[in-house]
Amino acid sequence: MLKKTPLNQAHREMNAKMVDFGGWDMPLHYGSQLEEHHKVRQDAGMFDVSHMLPVDIKGDNARGFLRQLVANNVDKLTIPGKALYTCMLTPQGGIIDDLIVYFLSESWFRVVVNAGTADKDVEWILKQRDALATALEITPRRDLAMIAVQGPNARAKLWQVIPDSQAATEELKLFQSTTHNQFFIARTGYTGEDGFEIIVPADEAPAFWKALYAAGVAPAGLGARDTLRLEAGMNLYGQDMDETKTPLESGLGWTVDLKSERDFIGKQALLDAKVTQQLVGLVLLDRGVLRSHQKVVAQHNGSELEGEITSGGFSPTINQSIALARIPAEISPDDDVHVLVRDKKLRVKVVKYPFVRNGKVLI
Amino acid sequence: MSIPSDLKYTKSHEWVKSEADGTVSIGITHHAQELLGDMVFVELPQVGDTFTQKQECAVAESVKAAADVYSPISGEVVEINTPLVDNPENINQDAFGAWLFKLKPSNPAELDGLLDAAGYQEVLDNEDH
Numbered sequence: 122m123l124k125k126t127p128l129n130q131a132h133r134e135m136n137a138k139m140v141d142f143g144g145w146d147m148p149l150h151y152g153s154q155l156e157e158h159h160k161v162r163q164d165a166g167m168f169d170v171s172h173m174l175p176v177d178i179k180g181d182n183a184r185g186f187l188r189q190l191v192a193n194n195v196d197k198l199t200i201p202g203k204a205l206y207t208c209m210l211t212p213q214g215g216i217i218d219d220l221i222v223y224f225l226s227e228s229w230f231r232v233v234v235n236a237g238t239a240d241k242d243v244e245w246i247l248k249q250r251d252a253l254a255t256a257l258e259i260t261p262r263r264d265l266a267m268i269a270v271q272g273p274n275a276r277a278k279l280w281q282v283i284p285d286s287q288a289a290t291e292e293l294k295l296f297q298s299t300t301h302n303q304f305f306i307a308r309t310g311y312t313g314e315d316g317f318e319i320i321v322p323a324d325e326a327p328a329f330w331k332a333l334y335a336a337g338v339a340p341a342g343l344g345a346r347d348t349l350r351l352e353a354g355m356n357l358y359g360q361d362m363d364e365t366k367t368p369l370e371s372g373l374g375w376t377v378d379l380k381s382e383r384d385f386i387g388k389q390a391l392l393d394a395k396v397t398q399q400l401v402g403l404v405l406l407d408r409g410v411l412r413s414h415q416k417v418v419a420q421h422n423g424s425e426l427e428g429e430i431t432s433g434g435f436s437p438t439i440n441q442s443i444a445l446a447r448i449p450a451e452i453s454p455d456d457d458v459h460v461l462v463r464d465k466k467l468r469v470k471v472v473k474y475p476f477v478r479n480g481k482v483l484i
Numbered sequence: 485m486s487i488p489s490d491l492k493y494t495k496s497h498e499w500v501k502s503e504a505d506g507t508v509s510i511g512i513t514h515h516a517q518e519l520l521g522d523m524v525f526v527e528l529p530q531v532g533d534t535f536t537q538k539q540e541c542a543v544a545e546s547v548k549a550a551a552d553v554y555s556p557i558s559g560e561v562v563e564i565n566t567p568l569v570d571n572p573e574n575i576n577q578d579a580f581g582a583w584l585f586k587l588k589p590s591n592p593a594e595l596d597g598l599l600d601a602a603g604y605q606e607v608l609d610n611e612d613h
Contacts, residue, residue: 138521149521149548150521153521153522154521154522154547154548155522155547344521344547344548348547408525408527408569409525409527409545410524410525410545410550412550434547435524435525435545435547437547442525463543
């Protein structure tokens with residue numbers, strides 16, 4: 122039996138093509154994935170991300186607990202409402218999940234974790250709580266729904282839907298959030314566009330979704346979500362990283378704080394690690410489509426080195442195929458690099474990602 | 485979407501149209517493009533390639549996945565739909581019009597073994613269950 126978000130019925134009413142996504146019955150698209158992609162880049166689209174899980178961490182010194190739990194430094198969160206992207210690591214430095222931490226008050230932090238890893242994450246967080254901070258209250262919030270409204274016109278359209286929300290959220294900078302009546306509104310997202318992620322009580326989600334639709338926000342499915350995040354160069358857990366990979370070989374070194382005195386789970390392993398691989402962007406120069414698990418071959422100083430595509434696909438904005446790939450650290454953009462697609466060796470260019478941000482092609 | 489009665493079909497969702505000059509046009513069905521979603525790339529065979537029945541002969545790729553196309557009958561490729569390479573979305577818009585390539589059958593009797601519209605409809609009905 123597939124799990125359903127509070128918006129399941131609304132998706133079906135909008136003729137969504139539904140798929141099994143890690144045990145959740147989710148919309149893949151509502152007709153055309155490409156149109157949904159362009160709508161988000163050019164106007165405004167919305168995604169049901171209620172399969173992701175908010176987990177509230179409440180009690181004295183919640184911050185002290187998070188200092189140890191995650192690899193980025195929650196001491197960067199000085200203003201209430203501020204959010205931080207981070208990985209949660211195993212003692213070996215492997216990525217248990219990537220998540221966003223919201224600082225609401227010194228006695229209330231909220232983390233939002235991925236759907237596919239939610240059970241494992243909660244189990245891990247509870248285990249660490251029992252070891253490190255027994256007084257903290259950890260509450261998974263399945264009573265909440267989450268909708269991402271993304272695109273250059275996303276904020277303006279949301280303001281039309283939620284009364285008085287403009288005044289409450291207009292000054293929010295990226296990675297800041299606020300609470301407005303029953304809405305928790307954060308200026309975050311997974312598309313490379315401006316917009317909000319909004320958390321609402323589950324029973325109010327369908328009416329909110331329909332109001333957004335009436336305001337001209339297009340429903341967009343997991344298909345567009347994936348091509349948008351790939352263009353934005355954002356990692357997907359389970360593809361671009363997992364417990365066998367550290368953030369340092371997953372393009373996430375910038376999210377790890379190794380400089381402060383603070384100790385955290387996985388820190389020693391990262392300090393000891395020899396980083397032999399890197400995550401890079403690829404742009405296909407020949408015709409075709411790059412897909413995950415295709416083999417990458419590079420000529421480097423007379424020897425052939427191999428890597429693998431972790432996420433690949435067609436970029437609707439660039440109108441070319443792009444990919445994220447994990448390749449040996451010594452390969453540089455000047456090397457001759459190919460990808461094996463069926464019986465062919467296709468030419469690719471190694472690039473720095475993101476590929477697209479705020480509607481503009483960056484490569 | 486109704487299934488054209490003047491075409492023949494395979495269980496693997498190719499369609500075959502007999503042309504006046506004795507060749508056949510081959511494409512993928514409306515149902516196939518629906519399953520795949522927005523098409524972004526097609527890899528066509530080359531003129532002169534020969535295929536046996538059910539051999540992989542082309543690739544149709546959508547935003548979602550790559551799908552092999554199997555030759556419905558044996559024969560030699562006599563023409564490919566070159567404009568389709570630049571406009572793969574034509575398959576979404578008109579699957580039964582967007583032919584991939586034309587084949588000169590080496591064993592025309594194989595055509596009789598293909599599904600007619602009613603037979604293909606039955607395949608689709610069974611898939612839905």
